[in-house]
Amino acid sequence: MRAAVITFPGSNCDRDMAVAIEKVSGKAPLRVWHGDAELPQGLDFIALPGGFSYGDYLRSGAMAAKSPVMQGVIAAAARGVAVLGVCNGFQVLTEAGLLPGALMRNAGQTFICRTVPLKVENNQSLFTNRYAAGQVIQIPVAHHDGNYFADDATLDRLEGDGRVAFRFGENCNGSRRDIAGILNAGGNVLGMMPHPERAIEQDHGGTDGRALFESVIGSLVAA
Amino acid sequence: MKVRIFVNLKPGVLDPQGRAVHHALEGLGFEGVADVRVGRLIELDVADSTTDEALDEMCRKLLANMVIENYRVEKLESA
Numbered sequence: 001m002r003a004a005v006i007t008f009p010g011s012n013c014d015r016d017m018a019v020a021i022e023k024v025s026g027k028a029p030l031r032v033w034h035g036d037a038e039l040p041q042g043l044d045f046i047a048l049p050g051g052f053s054y055g056d057y058l059r060s061g062a063m064a065a066k067s068p069v070m071q072g073v074i075a076a077a078a079r080g081v082a083v084l085g086v087c088n089g090f091q092v093l094t095e096a097g098l099l100p101g102a103l104m105r106n107a108g109q110t111f112i113c114r115t116v117p118l119k120v121e122n123n124q125s126l127f128t129n130r131y132a133a134g135q136v137i138q139i140p141v142a143h144h145d146g147n148y149f150a151d152d153a154t155l156d157r158l159e160g161d162g163r164v165a166f167r168f169g170e171n172c173n174g175s176r177r178d179i180a181g182i183l184n185a186g187g188n189v190l191g192m193m194p195h196p197e198r199a200i201e202q203d204h205g206g207t208d209g210r211a212l213f214e215s216v217i218g219s220l221v222a223a
Numbered sequence: 224m225k226v227r228i229f230v231n232l233k234p235g236v237l238d239p240q241g242r243a244v245h246h247a248l249e250g251l252g253f254e255g256v257a258d259v260r261v262g263r264l265i266e267l268d269v270a271d272s273t274t275d276e277a278l279d280e281m282c283r284k285l286l287a288n289m290v291i292e293n294y295r296v297e298k299l300e301s302a
Contacts (some may be wrong), residue, residue, distance in 0.1 A: 102290040107239050
């Protein structure tokens with residue numbers, strides 16, 4: 001299994017993401033800089049970390065979505081490579097058109113930084129198969145722009161196709177239909193606002209995020 | 224050529240920022256404000272030969288997020 005973590009200027013959870021992948025897979029992921037025109041060959045798993053890429057200029061994730069490396073990520077996603085975007089990474093995936101909808105300013109206007117309950121809506125996906133259906137897990141959120149928006153037709157389609165991976169147990173940011181994480185049509189791209197990489201070890205206060213990495217890494221190693 | 228791009232949220236998309244500003248205006252005692260929507264103004268200085276199609280493409284590809292926003296292009300005459 002060959003994994004990479006992309007770092008944009010202003011990413012700040014890239015190291016946490018790399019540590020989480022290494023803890024679970026036993027192998028440190030490659031670190032890729034946003035300006036790299038080409039991704040390393042033969043990647044199985046690409047992670048876009050949280051942070052404030054490009055200072056959230058224009059819109060969160062908008063500038064990063066147009067950076068050179070994202071052309072490679074879009075092409076890799078089309079080939080079926082697993083892509084995980086957390087927080088700012090989720091914002092980048094929507095801005096890049098890999099996931100539908102948009103992440104707007106939190107309804108309460110404030111930055112939210114706390115642990116919230118999340119319901120696993122789909123436990124059949126590449127990223128969630130080590131969770132139980134309907135399991136409620138505790139994962140930290142830390143965002144200002146996590147208010148998921150899509151039109152009704154898109155939301156109906158996401159729900160009908162089982163593409164809502166996680167819902168908030170308490171709607172902390174105004175997201176439509178409590179959506180916290182969604183999959184692409186192929187099931188190989190997941191974007192989510194909460195930070196599973198911050199719930200890997202007991203010292204984090206919880207380990208509920210670990211099964212997400214075990215799901216995707218386990219599936220890729222078995223493949 | 225100077226160009227102004229106005230970007231605002233589509234009708235029906237909730238604008239928490241606009242709502243907060245509305246609330247603040249009411250708090251300051253201003254009456255009769257029915258609604259507030261906060262948008263963005265982007266000023267470009269582009270070659271006179273820049274086509275309308277190119278400006279539209281700039282808006283659709285980067286300056287506006289067409290999922291939630293509309294844009295309007297206003298061209299100002301060169302000085």
